[in-house]
Structures are given as C-alpha cells and as structure tokens.
C-alpha cells in the first residue's frame with residue numbers, strides 16, 4: 001500500500017531544495033553483524049527497503065562503509081530506478097578494516113574516491129547529500145575539517161553532489177564548514193538520554209539547518225530509563241515510540257533516521273513517532289538526559 005508523505009508523523013523538511021519526510025530511515029542495520037558483510041536474510045532486508053518507499057518515506061540515510069558496500073547495493077537492488085521524491089543521504093570520511101573497525105579516510109583523495117564509490121554502488125549520477133563524518137567511534141574530536149570539506153565542496157562545484165553536511169562534528173567544526181560551503185544538516189549522536197547537542201540544535205533551527213540524530217533509539221544499546229518506561233506505560237506505547245515522538249517534538253529541524261532490519265519495527269516506528277505527548281509527558285521526559 002502506498003501512502004502519501006504527508007501522512008507520516010512530523011510532515012516534511014527542506015534540505016536545501018530537496019523536500020524530505022521528517023520521518024526517514026537509517027539503513028545501517030541492514031548489513032551483517034557489526035555492520036560487516038551481507039545480512040543473514042537478504043530478502044527481508046530488501047523487503048524493509050521496499051516498505052520504506054511504500055510508506056512514503058523520502059529520506060534514507062546510508063554509507064558505503066556499511067558492509068562495506070552492502071547497504072548501498074541493497075538500496076539499489078530494492079529501489080532503483082528511484083522514485084523522484086526519494087533522497088538518499090550518504091556519508092564519507094571513514095572506511096572499514098578487517099577487524100570491523102572504522103578508521104578515518106579523510107585525505108582529499110579518500111573523500112573523492114568515496115564519493116565516486118557511492119555514486120557507483122547506488123547507481124546515481126549525482127548524490128543528493130553527502131555528510132563528512134568526523135571524529136571517531138567515541139564521538140566528535142576537535143580539529144580542522146578544511147582539507148576534506150574543501151574537497152567535497154570541489155565535487156559539489158563539479159555537479160557530483162547537491163548538498164553537504166557534517167557528522168559527528170563539534171560546534172566549532174560546524175561553524176568552520178559553513179565558512180567554506182553551506183551545510184544543510186548536521187548528523188550527530190543525540191537521543192532522550194544524550195543531550196549534549198541541545199544548544200547546537202536550537203542554533204541550527206534558527207538558521208534553518210536540519211539536525212539528524214543518529215542512534216535515536218540508543219543504537220547498539222537500546223535506550224533504558226525508568227522515566228521513559230513510566231511514560232510509555234502510562235500511554236500504553238513502547239519506549240521506542242515515545243523516544244521518537246519526543247524527538248519530533250523537540251525541535252522542528254530534527255529529522256528521524258531510526259534504523260531497523262524488520263518490516264514490523266519499521267511500521268511500528270512510523271506509527272509510534274506520531275504518538276501525542278502532553279505537556280506533562282514532555283516535562284517528565286525532558287528530565288532524563290539533563
């Protein structure tokens with residue numbers, strides 16, 4: 001069944017000249033264990049992606065480092081030729097090693113190669129949005145992003161990339177990027193329990209720039225909080241639904257990319273993000289990460 005994007009909770013947001021549903025989808029969970037190799041059940045992974053499109057979701061987050069290459073190839077197999085309204089957001093700046101680690105790959109030649117790899121794997125001539133991923137697995141790290149970001153801005157001028165963003169970035173790196181070329185989003189870790197970017201979110205909202213929290217449900221360790229469980233029980237909803245609904249209410253520039261390898265969870269999340277939260281619920285939830 002095809003539904004219209006407007007029926008997804010949160011409505012839409014403009015990433016530059018691209019309109020996306022605020023309820024998006026993060027494809028990382030489609031690769032094998034540790035985000036390495038193929039999924040245990042390829043047909044289920046393809047079914048999740050087809051359901052994403054059928055639900056009217058127009059924002060998919062991916063990276064050629066997932067698998068590596070695995071999620072991009074699944075996206076292409078499931079959805080190419082892509083619906084005109086669908087926008088695939090990818091990221092460059094890290095690669096994979098044989099142990100499943102995520103070593104940085106941020107020399108200009110690395111990011112250029114990664115852009116061409118993403119274009120090829122996804123079967124695209126232009127990438128809608130490329131995030132430069134900074135920092136490491138433990139979070140953002142200070143330091144100039146000029147070299148790799150200037151390389152991406154060069155590819156944007158060549159017409160290979162429509163829009164740019166940064167990921168796993170400090171507020172200083174966000175500011176530095178904006179002196180080189182405009183950004184349309186920041187993708188950092190943020191959820192009910194990890195609120196270190198509160199100020200940055202508000203500042204970006206004032207500037208019309210999207211904030212895309214990764215690990216909205218806690219990532220590899222699901223969100224756990226007695227306050228969250230209490231609100232969920234009162235509303236007869238799951239903690240995941242409450243966590244997603246809270247993010248949509250937190251700020252209009254927040255776009256959701258919850259990850260799942262399950263069609264049932266995808267549907268549950270798309271419905272759950274629309275859960276109405278009262279002032280009392282919000283006040284109780286707001287205390288969790290403060």
Ligand SMILES: NC(=O)c1ccc[n+]([C@@H]2O[C@H](COP(=O)([O-])OP(=O)(O)OC[C@H]3O[C@@H](n4cnc5c(N)ncnc54)[C@H](OP(=O)(O)O)[C@@H]3O)[C@@H](O)[C@H]2O)c1
Nearest residue numbers: 026027028061167214215216217218219258259260261265
């Ligand atoms: N920029 C970066 O550095 C960076 C880093 C990490 C992630 N990301 C992006 O952010 C996206 C989201 O992050 P994430 O997928 O790692 O974490 P997440 O969305 O916080 O959580 C995903 C986990 O929650 C489970 N889940 C989802 N819906 C559920 C439901 N309704 N009921 C029970 N369990 C549920 C999933 O398991 P099931 O598969 O069983 O549903 C999966 O284990 C990724 O897909 C990726 O695109 C970016």
